[in-house]
Amino acid sequence: MMNYFKMAYRNLGRNRRRSLLSALALSIGLALMLFIASFYEGEMRSSMESTLRLDSGHLQIRAADYDPDKLSVAWEYLIENPGQVAEQAAKLNQVDVATPRLIASGIVAVGDQSAGVEIMGIDPASSASDPYRRLTSGQFLTTDDREGILIGYPLADSLGLKAGDQLNLLVNTSNGTVDEQFFTVRGIFTTGTTTYDKGIVLLPLSKAQAFSGAENRASIIFVLLKDREQAGALAAALESSNYQVETWKDLNEILVLMEDFSNAYLLILNLIVVGVTATVIVNTLVMSVFERTREIGILTAIGMKGRQISALFLTEASILALGGIAFGLLLGWGLSAYFGRVGIYFGDLGMTGFLIGDRIYTYLTLSDSLYLTVMTLIITLFASLYPARLASRMEPVEALHGSD
Amino acid sequence: MEVAKLTDVTRIYKIGEVETHAVNGITLSIKSGEFTALVGPSGSGKTTLLQLIGCLDQPTSGQVVINGMETTGLSRNQRADLRKGAIGFVFQFFALIPTLTAYENIEMPLLLSGKGNGKRTQRVKELLEDVDMTDRANHRPDQLSGGQQQRVAVARALATNPKMILADEPTANLDTENGEQVMEIMKRLNKETDTTFIFATHDPRVIKYATRVITLEDGKIVKDSKEA
Structure with missing residues (x-):
């Protein structure tokens, strides 16, 4: 295992700029998703807080x-x-x-x-x-x-x-x-x-x-x-019979619906961002597979099995993904922390049905951080199965002729 | 003892509608300890024959038996296992893994065979000494000359004590001095360890080392001489 890691790490170092740019794409993607999640969470919290404290309360007792x-x-x-x-x-x-x-x-x-x-x-x-x-x-x-x-x-x-x-x-x-x-x-x-x-x-x-x-x-x-x-x-x-009692959910149906709708919308947006960044990683690995066909042939010739070659490329993908994710988390946390402190001024958005503060303060939750990190890692590794499989299925003879 | 036995082996490559008989009905037996040269002009089928013996490729028809094991029906993984334990390779290009040092390149087949750390270290050191590369153990391929790289490749091929080493034009990219040096090493190891060497070449300076010369033309054996 240690040897895979060493080989994978050195392989990524061969084309350092390309590897760094690929990891950076993942970092920016993750940071963007974290920021969007924190913005949305901040917006929902502000909206919920404002609406409940100013307008609806948690309960309203009214005449029938x-x-x-x-x-x-x-x-x-x-x-x-x-x-x-x-x-x-x-x-x-x-x-x-x-x-x-x-x-x-x-x-x-x-x-x-x-x-x-x-x-x-x-x-x-x-x-x-x-x-x-x-x-x-x-x-x-x-x-x-x-x-x-x-x-x-x-x-x-x-x-x-x-x-x-x-x-x-x-x-x-x-x-x-x-x-x-x-x-x-x-x-x-x-x-x-x-x-x-x-x-x-x-x-x-x-x-x-x-x-x-x-x-x-x-x-x-x-x-x-x-x-x-x-x-x-x-x-x-x-x-x-004298009173009707309305809960905050009854009174803020639009807000509750908006929360559900936004969750679905965010999921699609996240999948698009992760899809694009995972494609960058996959592209890097596919290029690497084609550049290293002869090397794959040599490894196969000396007895490396298909799954071991897969494991080597998946280790490379993991290093890229983990490096990208680590930096992306720092970037995302940093952005969210900054805008959580100073806020983003929108003024009067003129929306009806719910209230939002003029300044939205981003709020990044631990569950959002975990969810987005795990989703990014899983999707990236899943996408990397393609180049890994491509490498593992190369016939040694063809691979040895590959870069002649 | 027979390390390789080929019976009526044919390998046909199809490019579009055109069929090329790279190897055409070859029957051949290689015994343990032989130092055999496969010679012939370009396109005569030397490399294809070597690849069939090395289980890197499979024949279109015929039988290839390595160390008594019929290989034609084996899966990719089974062939990989067979290569790992029984066959070493030296290629025309200096086929080292560029990100690994000389030491690590030699160690790779031992790692794949699951050898323990202590045994690996001892074996790699022995091999580095055998090919006179101890002082270059921690150099990467791009820090070694062509001759040095090929010596490391020979050491790697020997790492798991295979019965047979297949070398495809091992001196083609080396100058005379380095070429002779590599051949001397292979010859010495052949004698010391009784490892079988089969190498494809058309370099007459190399053929002189062979104890058996098999001449190929158009995918067929046209001459087989036990003594060059």
């Missing part, structure tokens, strides 16, 4: 007739005594936080400019409101603030608003009319997701209830769990 598309605050769509319901939900062991939220549609007007927004009444004291606490200016809301409003940075930017400025907010009320009031911009927040921040304004829940005429009602109870995988079981336990 609630329709999220209408953004209506008509009483029949709302939960009564939401504080009590949230309190009961929060008592469950699996629940991290449960907080009522009122969601209404409205328009922000400043001078002759206006923008349609979602008005969300939140409990400023709840930890579920933490994603809004990152302020570019001003202060966060307090529970009893009656005139203050929190707006997102892109909305403030487009309307030319800053902390302390006044804006006119119109709301579709519970009885189907429109009400309006001037609010003072208490603070300007950024969640890092422009798509989300440009279309929402935040009021303290009690103020939103009073302003919209919802009184002591809320649209949803927003629930975050200690472990989101328990959502299904908990939803079943909470389900009743």
Whole structure:
């Protein structure tokens, strides 16, 4: 075995540049796949994180007739005594936080400019409101603030608003009319997701209830769990005739579908990349077989069997593959670590159905690294069976005449 | 003792529609310890005959028996096994593995035969001494002259103590001095070890070493002289 290794290593050294370039092709292929995997993982994590923390939560308890598309605050769509319901939900062991939220549609007007927004009444004291606490200016809301409003940075930017400025907010009320009031911009927040921040304004829940005429009602109870995988079981336990309970999977069907679709898409992409790089290795080995026909003849003449010649070429392929993989792993890890730290800025991608942060931070998992490494190695070695077989099947006489 | 026996052996090569009888109905017996030259003009069938005796090729018809074993029905692996233990080769071109040193080239057949490390080392050292290449043991082929490479090839051919060594134009690419040196070594080893040597050549300076000269023409034996 040691002798195969020694011979294979020296054979690769004969045409060092070609061997290095072949291994490098494999390295770049693997690094590219690792980077793509880490980018995708980062994107999915960002998307999942943003969507769950900002939009859907892990569970939502809603009135039986609630329709999220209408953004209506008509009483029949709302939960009564939401504080009590949230309190009961929060008592469950699996629940991290449960907080009522009122969601209404409205328009922000400043001078002759206006923008349609979602008005969300939140409990400023709840930890579920933490994603809004990152302020570019001003202060966060307090529970009893009656005139203050929190707006997102892109909305403030487009309307030319800053902390302390006044804006006119119109709301579709519970009885189907429109009400309006001037609010003072208490603070300007950024969640890092422009798509989300440009279309929402935040009021303290009690103020939103009073302003919209919802009184002591809320649209949803927003629930975050200690472990989101328990959502299904908990939803079943909470389900009743008065409420519908939706899990994060129900609420983010597009995101879950996208994850499945992307996995299939990534697999195809990976197979293409590995296929191309394996072809480079195979090409190198096939060239090597044809260059060394006489040598194969000599080895056969002195008694080397076909499988031993195969083993020699497979050892060469293994050295190329392992060398290429080792460097590719370093390169891929390096790239992923760098962009995991500084991120890649995309800004507002304008996608609907799920939220993605403006900056995507790559995230390379151990399982992705292992999976891609093993797949690259297996496919490369599998492809190398062809040149190995080609060499092993050479008739000694033909091989000895091969390079005369 | 008979090391090779060929009975009515024919080897036909087909190129397109044209059939060439490279070896045409040869019957031949080679005894242990012979130092036999196969002579004849180019295309007379010397190399093909050597390849058939060496089990590198198989006859179209006829029988080839090596060390008492019928070889015509053997598989590729069985023929490889037979070559490994019973036959050594020296080729016209200096057929060494370019990435291995002189020592490693000689060691290769011993490795393939599964010899232990200690026995291998001892045998390689003996052979290097036999061909006067001890001081060049760690040189690679490209660091050796043609004559030195051919001496290493002879040592490699002898490594497993085969009964028979087949040499195809072993001096063709050597100058007179180196050619004579290689022939002297082969002759000496023939005498010392009783190994059978069969070499194809058309060089009259080489033929003088032979104890038997077989002349071929158009794939047939036209003359077989026990003494040159």
